Amino acid sequence: MQNKDVIASDFGPQLMQGRGAGATDGGPELIQLLTPEGERVEHPAFSFDLDDEAIKGFYRDMVLTRRIDVEATALQRHGELGIWAQLLGQEAAQIGSGRALLPQDFVFPTYREHGVAWCRGVDPLKLLGLFRGVDQGSWDPHENNFGLYTIVIGAQTLHATGYAMGVQRDGHVGTGDPERDAAVVAYFGDGASSQGDVNEAFIFAASYNAPVVFFCQNNQWAISEPIERQSRIPLYQRALGFGFPGVRVDGNDVLATYAVTKAALQRARDGQGPTFVEAYTYRMGAHTTTDDPTRYRLSDDLERWKLRDPIQRVKVYLQRNGLVDKSWLEELDAEAEKLGERLREGCRGMPDPEVLDIFGHVFAEQTEELARQQAEFGDYLSSFEEARA
């Protein structure tokens, strides 16, 4: 029933067609600075302005981030976590964008931004709490300028836009002071692009020219639904309809993602308003540990995407250019090992919350009614203790 060509007719320009979840090829508009084969290439508009040490740093970030993901996945299998949202395959999109941030920038994540959290200095152990069911995010958003994970799809894009409006009102935009000017990043997925909230966020951001970057990780899937269900043209083009620019970057290329995000963030800080960055990538894992992708997608797709692995290409680049040696890589492995251990032990050691504390978290000023419920429930619970005693 669906007619996939967008007919031009007399109605304006021929629109480019989306390639769909099956395609690994981001198309001509894809911005790339490091090929899947590990070759650095030039792009007319964007260039990577850091040295090879930085690239080694990115490599380390990605390796450790993947390790966090692997450990968490394993912990879920062992029943230590209720569920885990894997980022496998999205390391470059997250590290590249995360490393482009300045301390004063603020991030509004979804539930999958483990790599960005890493860049913001959030203790990975804290990421596990929500998935273990001991809390709903225990880090202080203001400590690392990294908001709590948001599960309602798209809701955080409006929060990001509002926060950016606050940054404007604080006069932290366009002053030229690099310590002061700040940008806000809203992370969201390809599926989220269909939510009213996300589109309203585009409208508010454009209307107020807010300093926000809409960073969309198009990992081709929203659980079982391929990108074609959400958009029949490349997603970054959505922004054009709202009056601000959009670009598609190779989300598996950490250098390009860094360069493009950095430029978008600077536009925001300079007062040039919002930008849409589509990081074209692939969810190599399941949607979450409870999902079974074999029900809805072909394994060949996955195989093809494996050839575009975000970490492998950097390793090839580093090795081919003799930037890292065996011992460096071994040290990194050892570091990952230690991180893994720390996560395993830390996770198992996480105390369950106290149900009575729950009543204290609802309000800044607790109501008498809640205090009463808390007290009565306390008495009720201790009545069992007494019974046992």
Add this chain to the structure above:
Amino acid sequence: MQNKDVIASDFGPQLMQGRGAGATDGGPELIQLLTPEGERVEHPAFSFDLDDEAIKGFYRDMVLTRRIDVEATALQRHGELGIWAQLLGQEAAQIGSGRALLPQDFVFPTYREHGVAWCRGVDPLKLLGLFRGVDQGSWDPHENNFGLYTIVIGAQTLHATGYAMGVQRDGHVGTGDPERDAAVVAYFGDGASSQGDVNEAFIFAASYNAPVVFFCQNNQWAISEPIERQSRIPLYQRALGFGFPGVRVDGNDVLATYAVTKAALQRARDGQGPTFVEAYTYRMGAHTTTDDPTRYRLSDDLERWKLRDPIQRVKVYLQRNGLVDKSWLEELDAEAEKLGERLREGCRGMPDPEVLDIFGHVFAEQTEELARQQAEFGDYLSSFEEARA
């Protein structure tokens, strides 16, 4: 705080800038076939394919529609209506699009589509009921394929999209049978374009390639808010970001609006999917009879738009070309007079609803609980009758 230029930078194409509510000029992209001076002009892509008789018909439609509007406004002033949403200035947008419809097409209006209702054969008297407060729309949507007025901004655009999905499932798209293939039109305003629902409607329509035309009357204002608050680029371009075409037509040019809408409807019927038509027009009246535009807009704007009056230009064309004579115009005035009388009398004669009937309208299968409330309230009311008796 708002930076009105959309900076191109390295981020894709320079975007055209909106002109704002103050501008009468729709810009180069404006499709026009009849100038404000009453001159017919050619357009490379769209042409008016009906004869002068049809134009006389449009003129009559517009004159009578304006009369309905004027009468209703007067009836509100005399306390016969609680409120009225004036269409003054939008006659061409509504008659041009309304006359492009085929009987099997279905319309989802806002609360201001009095001219479209006229084209669909809805008795104008019935339009008054909602504004008088005797009902919430008393026509049968299935009789004229014209939905009830919808007051929650944007909600109807999703209904239209869903209805269009139903048309697809009925196999009434792309068969080539002119009696069978049907299109759906969602009317909405410039302000509505900011609602999540409207953007979700674009997404669903594009995703399923539904046979729906999104007809936006950009009358430059959403109550007191100018178009710039909703979009900083021409509104029709919104569609490009969703993967379907958009055009801007001179909404004060009944010929162009007819031609463009007709083409968009045919695209839909042919199975080529959704189209966004922005009818560039102006709300010459207040938002409603309870609004006071002097608080927020300049009278010069209105003066400038008066020169672009949608009815006047057609009159000039008809007279200059000797297509109508004095007596024809007088007959039309007489007809309008009669219509006015009918509305005045009809409105005053409208019976108030019976409060007890309300209970019967909630469900197809009334609940016992409601029947009980209805009965008890009936007894309660009659107890007063008895008291009086």
Add this chain to the structure above:
Amino acid sequence: MSKMTLAKALNAGLRKAMEDDPKVLVTGEDVGKLGGVFRITDGLQKDFGEDRVIDSPLAESGIIGTAVGLAMRGYRPVCEIQFDGFVYPGYDQIVSQVAKIHFRSQGKVPMPMVIRIPFGGGIGAVEHHSESPEAQFAHTPGLKVVACSNPVDGYWMIQQAIAHDDPVIFLEPKRQYHADKAEIDQSATPDPLFASRVVRSGDDLTLLSYGPMVKVCLASAEAASTEGRSIEVIDLRTLSPLDMGPVVESVRRTGRAVVAHEAHVNLGMGSELAARITEECFYSLQAPVLRVGGFDTPYPPARVEEEWLPDLDRVLDAVDRSLGF
């Protein structure tokens, strides 16, 4: 026919409804190939095609809003909301359109639509996946609200809801989806959709619940019986309209009532039931109607949900308090 879980029974019921009426459509997120995250629509797209089992873009208002249009075109859409907490983006379309269009049109435009919502907690999920939104819908005129509690009801009630000409919010106790199996006799004639049912009879107190709490209440009644207390348990099944007949009959007899649900007690179904029961059984009541339910906090992290959720002990505690009056 073999025994079925609630999940399988709902799937079978949906399949039957789609076979019986070609106008029945299923729409929602991941309802197609995946068969829904709970597999309630498993296999339906394969058998009925993409036009009748529609994977929607990720937008709940869009799901409900397009269903309104489909219903106006003569279809009978069955919308799946993936989890209770995600019905809210579609809330406006539900309360201002779905609930009001029949009324607005004075009956000219019926709204036969079913909105399926897996609801309630107890599955160890993250935030927004364990909500109990029923009271908000029950408070909205124009909607009918039902909750099934077991496979047999699941099989029949979903078909009855789909065949019904008014919009029905259909609540499915997700923690029961794969819990117990039951024999379903497809030749039986089911109870009416909008009828409550006494699922255990007793004389000392009436215990009212629905959805996931019915099982808890039955266990509580069983436990109480060992202490010689005879408790009548009613599965309300319909939350709007309420079927007060059996409730009033029972409470007039027992003189005591306790209402149990997972939803927050404050303005939950229990408050309406308490108010009506007190009004209709004033002189029979030996004790005020007591309510057991979620505390007035948001649903807590999974690791404390077992303590937070009303359970057998808390139901019995309320029973004791009632009997103590």
Add this chain to the structure above:
Amino acid sequence: MSKMTLAKALNAGLRKAMEDDPKVLVTGEDVGKLGGVFRITDGLQKDFGEDRVIDSPLAESGIIGTAVGLAMRGYRPVCEIQFDGFVYPGYDQIVSQVAKIHFRSQGKVPMPMVIRIPFGGGIGAVEHHSESPEAQFAHTPGLKVVACSNPVDGYWMIQQAIAHDDPVIFLEPKRQYHADKAEIDQSATPDPLFASRVVRSGDDLTLLSYGPMVKVCLASAEAASTEGRSIEVIDLRTLSPLDMGPVVESVRRTGRAVVAHEAHVNLGMGSELAARITEECFYSLQAPVLRVGGFDTPYPPARVEEEWLPDLDRVLDAVDRSLGF
């Protein structure tokens, strides 16, 4: 200082709050040049600028969602919802974000925000302009809900709500906006925000209401007094949390209670009050708590709203029924 209508009092209160704290922002549709469709924000943009009085795009979810972000950045947004019926597109942001962020963050992210909603009917408006959505918000943990009924409360309560560190749904009885004027002594110390108030004392029955119905209840009490009936009237003012103290004290004394509101009776505030009063005053009650309110139909066309809305006669009818027990 001269007498003021509720509309002017709210405007003055907002102005005072903005003068006292530069972090206070006003946002919503048409709140700028127009001063809102009810003129509650009249003149504020002129005096405080476009950065502090923000005309928003036409999107309620956007209004609430961006306000969440502004609050996270340290501002105290006051959102105006143009009419009660238009709060629903923003409902998801309110119940899943505004209400939960303090809880989610274990207090690390407070949500000081006021959502102003002109509510209730009686102004002859079209559909969606006369709704009473309070029960849905009161049912949602994490929100506080208050309703003012007169100019003096309007002036103080809006300031108290803005100064409060938790999100407050602030309900304004739109039919009272321009009804009565009252003297406002700005040097007075106001009652606490979350306190109910006895506005007329009596011994035979307790009449509970809030917002637009307070005036109706006072008139009813006055009428009843001519028949020698002494009725106590309580203006609840706070709907969540409820301030049960004065209510219980009163009902224990009078032995009878009637709750009146415009909202649908089914699962309205009256049901919660009935349940709690019965629980806390069981042995004092001479009659069940009776409820007077909107019928379980959508709000009807304006021409019948006067009959549909609970009025003096229907309140007195309930009073008689209660006294008849």
